[in-house]
Amino acid sequence: MKDFILSEVRGPVGILTLNRPDKLNAWNAPMRSRLIEALEELEANKAVRAIILTGAGDRAFGAGQDLNETKTFDADRAEEWMGEWERLYDRLRSLSKPIIAALNGVAAGSAFQVSLLCDLRIGHDGVTMGQPEINSGIASVTGPWIMREMIGIARTIDLTLTGRMMDAEECFRIGLINRIVAKEKVMEAALALATELAAKPPVAMRLNKARFREVTEESFRECLKAGIRNQREAYATGEPARMMEEFLAKRAARKTA
Template sequence: MGGNTVQVGRIGCVTVITLNRPERMNAVNQELRSALITAMQVAEADPTIRAVVLAGAGGKAFCAGQDLTESAAMQWQDLVRWLNAQRDMYQSVRDLNKPCIAAMNGVAAGAGFQIALCADLRIIAPTTRIGQPEVKAGLASIVGSYLMTLHVSHTHNVAMSLGGELITGERAYEIGLVTELAEPDAVLSRAIEVAAGYAQLPATALRVSKQRFREMTQAGFDEAVMAGIRAQLECYADGDPQRAAAAFLERKRP
């Protein structure tokens, strides 16, 4: 599926969807984005799947965010299409009518952090670092800051969105961004265990409950996506994202 950028496994009635670009810390590019959407749609359509776990390959990252190789080549003419594709990726997680647990087995930043925020529960190691560093890449923090409003106070949201610093899993648990802490080598197994427990609950009750949560937040999410398009067009017109991406790639060059 998707050139193997996303791998799908099965443990009983739980499916494990793994972002699989470990050499790029599972960063999001077009191929991974499309493959994740497809995997989520397949899981939704299969009645024998009762819960989903999202994970990242390689142990170092759940997902380090947007692949800057892709965004560095972005022209402003491509921006609306690209941001709508990002929106479709997040929406595919939101649209799942089955319990979805993010096993944050490594860094989760930017787009990766936002994927995890779209899941129902998040399990993480105390020392894992997560956050919303868009401003450091010259991008406005719009969709991510909206998703954080569903979990944390305005005070913490502002600090993370404007400062762009990553916080530890322990701190994320303290402020309500994540559901549960687990030891690093137990994050995935614990997420599967939790998913298996939810999979035993009545499916219709879970589906209707999830649909109601989505109804309560969909208008805000849609508005944030539109606001994000306007904001990122302004940022790209100024040139900061292009300069930040070019500088990052130059530092990474052998």
Template sequence: MNAIPSLLDVRNENGILIITLNRPDKLNALNRAVLSELNEHIEAAYHSSDIKALIITGCGQKAFAAGADISEFSSLQPHEAQLLSQEGQLIFEKIDKLTKPVIAAINGYALGGGFELALACHIRIASDNAKVGLPEATLGLLPGYGGTQRLTTIVGKGRAIELMLTADQISAAKALEWGIVNYVTSLEELIPFCIALLNKIFLKAP
């Protein structure tokens, strides 16, 4: 029998924990199992003296995370959906409040919950093929993981409302212009660029 692949590929590269969302067939969409595994690794990183920083990215060349897994929603009762939203908020809050640098390496689509995950990270670096957005309005939903508040802090109320109400997807170049991402690189250089930035940070006083 073939082993079931892990939903996250995790490796420690000289004190940098690189977490790769590993559902390329679903464009790395976030489901309960992914969030649960992510939470475990964030908790472990918090307590580990061997981990100095984290990079979160997606498997493949198409997507960081193309939102939450909509296929799970149809089976949820309203109270279950609320609990799922609260669980996601708590996990993303842990990332936001982590006392070690967390970089989102956005390697393609970062939409909905995937964009909210990137917004919870301290630094965002995008590949030049990346697109970000909150498409929930097209589905009659609201972003549920705290992204609306974080986006407003980053780009201001007007632009945040525009992105939420239009459900537009914006390019890496536009995201850089708006201050959503810190840098844009080629896809091939994305992870090396993130590692180089963290190594520069490590040279400073802790």
């Protein structure tokens, strides 16, 4: 099977790369599962003290969910799908080591959410970020929870209901991107920051990260319960499948025009 996650170690830094560049690194079940395994491997590697997560190619960190997978879901599969996200998000949240998102292009939907679950984000002027799930008929639950914790309810409502994408300047201004560098310098800057964090006292780092998790744990679990409820209701109506088919058809028409 194609390795959807590439993993390497450079000194004290582990680098994970989402590796479906032909699909703009869109998520499917094998990719989610392999990312969990790769994170666990780096968490267990005592030589690794910091992690970088990035996307293959120069167009996208990640385009979000692969709609060719979710367009076939029924209510039961939608509930299983939420469980897959819970495992991935829980693994990200429980890391004892700092993780940096090196953003290269678009970060949309669940890829946007994963980037926000990283501790810090480095991007370039061409980065766009947002929560466009409503445009393909997907109800948003985990995305609004993550955004609200970081940017407040007013901006969260805006981004969730409009589905609009933000440019890098807006993301930086509201604190979602921590540093903006030249496109060709993103990985270099991420490695420099990861190396700096890797040199910090590891016990203090672990305890700080554990505390951030503790203060958000109750609301995280509540949002997952709501996610199961909402996704079951949405997929039972058939609306997501219809909207995804329409979205994919329009995209295909643009490519052939």
